[in-house]
Amino acid sequence: MKILFENICKYYDNVKALDNINFSVDKGELIALLGPSGCGKTTLLRITAGLIPHNSGKILVDDKDISSLPPQKRNTALVFQNYALFPHMSVYENVAYGLKIRKMSNKEIDFLVEDMLERVNLKEYKHRKIQHLSGGQQQRVALARALIIKPELLLFDEPLSNLDEKLRTSMREEIKSIQKELGITSIYVTHDQEEALAIADRIVVMKDGKVQQIAKPYELYHKPLNSFVANFIGQANIFNLPIKRESFQYVELLGQQIEIPAEYKGKREIEVMIRPEEIYFEKGGVEAIVEKVSNLGNILRYTLSVQEYDKIIVDSLNRFTSKTYSIGEKVYIKFNKEGIHLIPAE
Numbered sequence: 001m002k003i004l005f006e007n008i009c010k011y012y013d014n015v016k017a018l019d020n021i022n023f024s025v026d027k028g029e030l031i032a033l034l035g036p037s038g039c040g041k042t043t044l045l046r047i048t049a050g051l052i053p054h055n056s057g058k059i060l061v062d063d064k065d066i067s068s069l070p071p072q073k074r075n076t077a078l079v080f081q082n083y084a085l086f087p088h089m090s091v092y093e094n095v096a097y098g099l100k101i102r103k104m105s106n107k108e109i110d111f112l113v114e115d116m117l118e119r120v121n122l123k124e125y126k127h128r129k130i131q132h133l134s135g136g137q138q139q140r141v142a143l144a145r146a147l148i149i150k151p152e153l154l155l156f157d158e159p160l161s162n163l164d165e166k167l168r169t170s171m172r173e174e175i176k177s178i179q180k181e182l183g184i185t186s187i188y189v190t191h192d193q194e195e196a197l198a199i200a201d202r203i204v205v206m207k208d209g210k211v212q213q214i215a216k217p218y219e220l221y222h223k224p225l226n227s228f229v230a231n232f233i234g235q236a237n238i239f240n241l242p243i244k245r246e247s248f249q250y251v252e253l254l255g256q257q258i259e260i261p262a263e264y265k266g267k268r269e270i271e272v273m274i275r276p277e278e279i280y281f282e283k284g285g286v287e288a289i290v291e292k293v294s295n296l297g298n299i300l301r302y303t304l305s306v307q308e309y310d311k312i313i314v315d316s317l318n319r320f321t322s323k324t325y326s327i328g329e330k331v332y333i334k335f336n337k338e339g340i341h342l343i344p345a346e
């Protein structure tokens with residue numbers, strides 16, 4: 001199914017939780033709703049499921065307004081972070097539950113549950129009680145229970161946030177591959193930017209109940225529309241630079257001139273973003289002093305102080321053969337002009 005959110009607004013008393021939300025989800029697409037705590041992600045998900053009403057706007061599913069349909073008529077399934085399973089029942093009984101209340105025959109139920117348990121890799125656990133499973137296994141049962149009723153829309157509310165990092169990474173790959181295989185339109189709420197980048201076809205970034213940007217992961221990372229998105233997705237160095245004018249207009253950054261296109265005509269300054277991995281150490285560059293080094297495993301993240309600028313973050317690959325620098329050391333940095341992104345004028 002295809003979904004269209006049109007001017008959705010939601011108030012809790014006088015808190016405006018959603019402020020004019022507009023976007024669409026294509027058939028088979030997985031959209032992540034990403035944003036800091038309190039930005040309205042869960043509210044939008046619950047409105048989509050029909051669990052709470054919105055104050056104005058429309059939700060169109062395949063061009064029909066479903067705003068007034070009760071949850072059970074929306075053909076959606078929810079997967080929560082706390083799994084919401086029946087702890088005293090077995091894996092099999094949990095997965096079969098949705099089919100039982102639809103009054104299917106035992107034979108049909110058996111066939112479908114076996115097939116689903118195979119898909120989510122839980123066949124050997126089918127008689128185990130939920131309370132005797134690990135978090136990752138429980139989340140797989142929750143996924144199987146959601147999928148078995150063949151929903152047209154899957155809604156995920158921070159499904160992996162109770163799992164440790166390794167398991168989160170492997171579960172998100174599993175969710176993505178099952179979702180793609182079955183082609184189910186999905187909305188996935190998370191506050192974890194890495195998870196959103198890894199799992200989503202497109203990401204809706206939200207802040208204070210408003211959409212900040214809707215884009216594919218690659219575009220969101222390299223072409224953020226504002227400094228909030230730039231900082232929320234990964235690490236960013238953002239410089240607020242005065243625009244200088246001669247025969248052309250430009251800014252100066254770390255000793256290089258960067259030409260500014262005509263659309264910024266009349267502006268006095270501009271925000272320029274450069275990701276930490278676009279800056280590198282090289283003799284002949286601009287002088288800097290190492291203030292901090294963080295070892296992130298595959299990356300060494302340096303915080304540098306450079307005259308005239310705030311702190312500058314530089315990421316370098318932590319190869320066995322890489323030269324490393326220590327706190328207080330003098331270094332020289334350069335960057336590729338292609339790695340620069342000019343944040344659009346508001």
Ligand SMILES: Nc1ncnc2c1ncn2[C@@H]1O[C@H](COP(=O)(O)OP(=O)(O)OP(=O)(O)O)[C@@H](O)[C@H]1O
Pocket residue numbers: 012013015016017035036037038039040041042043044191
């Ligand atoms: N039942 C409620 N009554 C009053 N205010 C609420 C209620 N539920 C949410 N809010 C407020 O609405 C705003 C959006 O909340 P929501 O739970 O949708 O955010 P969220 O992005 O999902 O955050 P989190 O990641 O912390 O779950 C917040 O300011 C929150 O305090």
